[in-house]
Amino acid sequence: MASLYPLLTLYPSLIISCLFLTSLVSCSECKKKAVIFNFGDSNSDTGGLCAGLGYTFGYPNSRTYFHEASGRLCDGRLIIDYLCEALNTSMLTPYLESLAPDFSNGANFAIGGSSTLPKYVPFSLDVQILEYLRFKSRSSKLYSKGLKNLVGGEEEFKNALYMIDIGQNDLAGAFSYLEEPEVINKIPSFISEIRDALWEIYKQGGRHLWVHNTGPLGCLPQKLATRSNASGSDIDGVGCLKSMNEAAMVFNGQLKALCDELRIGMQNATIVYVDIFTIKYDLIANSTKYGFKNPLMACCGFGGPPYNYKQSFSCGQAGYNVCEEGSRYVSWDGVHYTDAANSFVASKILSTNHSAPPIPFDFFCKS
Ligand SMILES: *[C@@H]1O[C@H](CO)[C@@H](O)[C@H](O)[C@H]1NC(C)=O
Ligand SMILES: *[C@@H]1O[C@H](CO)[C@@H](O)[C@H](O)[C@H]1NC(C)=O
Ligand SMILES: *[C@@H]1O[C@H](CO)[C@@H](O)[C@H](O)[C@H]1NC(C)=O
Ligand SMILES: *[C@@H]1O[C@H](CO)[C@@H](O)[C@H](O)[C@H]1NC(C)=O
Ligand SMILES: *[C@@H]1O[C@H](CO)[C@@H](O)[C@H](O)[C@H]1NC(C)=O
Numbered sequence: 001m002a003s004l005y006p007l008l009t010l011y012p013s014l015i016i017s018c019l020f021l022t023s024l025v026s027c028s029e030c031k032k033k034a035v036i037f038n039f040g041d042s043n044s045d046t047g048g049l050c051a052g053l054g055y056t057f058g059y060p061n062s063r064t065y066f067h068e069a070s071g072r073l074c075d076g077r078l079i080i081d082y083l084c085e086a087l088n089t090s091m092l093t094p095y096l097e098s099l100a101p102d103f104s105n106g107a108n109f110a111i112g113g114s115s116t117l118p119k120y121v122p123f124s125l126d127v128q129i130l131e132y133l134r135f136k137s138r139s140s141k142l143y144s145k146g147l148k149n150l151v152g153g154e155e156e157f158k159n160a161l162y163m164i165d166i167g168q169n170d171l172a173g174a175f176s177y178l179e180e181p182e183v184i185n186k187i188p189s190f191i192s193e194i195r196d197a198l199w200e201i202y203k204q205g206g207r208h209l210w211v212h213n214t215g216p217l218g219c220l221p222q223k224l225a226t227r228s229n230a231s232g233s234d235i236d237g238v239g240c241l242k243s244m245n246e247a248a249m250v251f252n253g254q255l256k257a258l259c260d261e262l263r264i265g266m267q268n269a270t271i272v273y274v275d276i277f278t279i280k281y282d283l284i285a286n287s288t289k290y291g292f293k294n295p296l297m298a299c300c301g302f303g304g305p306p307y308n309y310k311q312s313f314s315c316g317q318a319g320y321n322v323c324e325e326g327s328r329y330v331s332w333d334g335v336h337y338t339d340a341a342n343s344f345v346a347s348k349i350l351s352t353n354h355s356a357p358p359i360p361f362d363f364f365c366k367s
Contacts, residue, residue: 047071076339218244
């Protein structure tokens with residue numbers, strides 16, 4: 001199976017087809033409409049920040065797929081886009097999209113830069129949950145009046161999948177002014193926000209929860225290039241920052257424990273915890289095996305090896321450079337993964353090998 005990955009990364013367009021996925025994982029045939037609601041940060045923002053604040057993430061973003069500004073910080077698709085493709089459902093429309101939005105298969109509340117804390121600011125996790133509550137009550141009213149392109153009725157909200165991928169910015173923000181032990185002390189407060197969010201979704205009738213843990217923060221070229229210690233004793237065998245990855249692992253341990261706790265408390269709910277950290281760290285550590293190279297260097301950035309990252313000349317800003325073969329890079333812009341890396345991560349997610357419990361992604365729409 002592993003030998004398929006170089007193929008996937010060399011020909012990422014192949015993975016678009018659900019049929020091709022059949023050879024990797026069983027391709028899904030949803031029995032009912034697949035409705036998805038997603039909460040998170042730029043790792044799963046399909047255009048919300050741009051819709052909300054009037055930004056454009058211009059070329060070279062989206063150069064591999066979409067071929068026009070798509071509101072994503074990537075050369076193509078995000079993990080969530082690949083997961084939607086695997087279900088043969090449209091990519092999620094950002095909740096803040098005001099021009100001809102199509103919410104018939106759900107909505108994406110994720111916004112680049114979001115964190116769990118501080119609360120009550122655009123677009124912290126609790127604000128994303130408030131937006132979801134508004135979406136639910138408004139769309140139920142409008143749908144009953146005959147409006148289309150909305151999620152229709154209580155049953156569809158109940159059957160929907162609720163995905164969450166947040167925490168990276170909480171950790172990164174804390175590391176900007178604290179040392180590792182103090183960052184670790186703050187983690188329970190981040191987890192507490194995620195607990196509140198998941199309970200609110202449950203109270204609203206959501207029964208299918210899909211939780212992504214946080215990736216190896218210390219392997220991001222941006223972090224490696226900007227931490228003054230990058231060449232010191234804080235570097236692990238793969239070349240990543242130990243302190244940041246340790247904190248990410250502590251966060252993930254507590255997130256996994258939260259999922260175990262909620263499985264006991266939330267009657268009739270299915271809660272799947274997906275170990276994104278292990279998938280991404282394997283991709284970086286074994287990049288050659290999977291057909292990637294330079295896993296710690298941004299494809300799009302400034303300065304050349306080892307990291308090709310400089311804050312003031314980041315991807316798309318005057319002076320940046322961009323690699324030729326994005327499909328061989330793990331990191332797109334020093335923070336976000338490439339279309340090819342995201343396709344790799346998505347196929348690992350679809351394998352259920354890193355899920356607890358190992359339930360297929362299409363479980364919520366199958367029966
Ligand atoms: C995907 O959906 C389209 C339109 O709903 C349908 O025509 C097509 O057969 C589906 N393909 C698969 C592989 O399920
Ligand atoms: C650098 O690393 C040392 C030892 O790991 C640590 O004590 C120190 O706080 C670090 N400094 C910065 C700026 O990260
Ligand atoms: C759990 O499912 C059973 C059977 O469908 C139902 O009777 C019960 O009300 C559900 N409980 C909750 C809390 O959803
Ligand atoms: C790299 O691949 C080997 C062989 O599959 C595996 O045992 C190892 O755990 C991988 N490394 C990481 C860091 O995941
Ligand atoms: C999932 O695990 C099985 C059994 O270890 C392995 O054969 C398969 O290659 C794995 N799939 C992926 C996509 O990693």
